[in-house]
Amino acid sequence: MTGKSVTAGMLEAPVLGCEPSGLGSKVSWTPSTVPTALTYTAQLLSPSSPLSITSSSVTVTPTLLDGLLGGLLGSTVTVRVTASLPGTSWTVSSDRVLHYRLILVVPTVSCT
DSSP: OTTOOOOGGGOOOOOOEEEEETTEEEEEOOOOOSSSOOEEEEEEETTTEEEOOSSSEEEEOHHHHHHHHTTOSSEEEEEEEEEEOTTSSOEEEEEEEEEEEEETTEEEEEEO
16 A cells, blocks of 8 residues: 555445354345455454354354343344454444344344
8 A cells, every 4th residue: 555545434344244143143244345355353342242253144042042142032132343454453334234033933133
């Protein structure tokens, strides 16, 4: 990036897609390479818990949420994906709301 000027405003917030994945939901995004390759982290909010990223996606399952939500069904959780510019404090985030509920005695996670 020699000779180029970079500003925090150039960071693009991840656009989060969501699709069913077994009894859970898979939240995914396309990694940004502008102004350079960004670093991504993902977490559940309230209760806060880090998520493991696999190939620019995270999968949220009922098993993951059972302990965090204390077995409360009919709850919502928010997944936050944060993109960071390496070597700086610049970050940008996007959120996706997931619904945790009991359907025909089977706990499921779906997204809006």
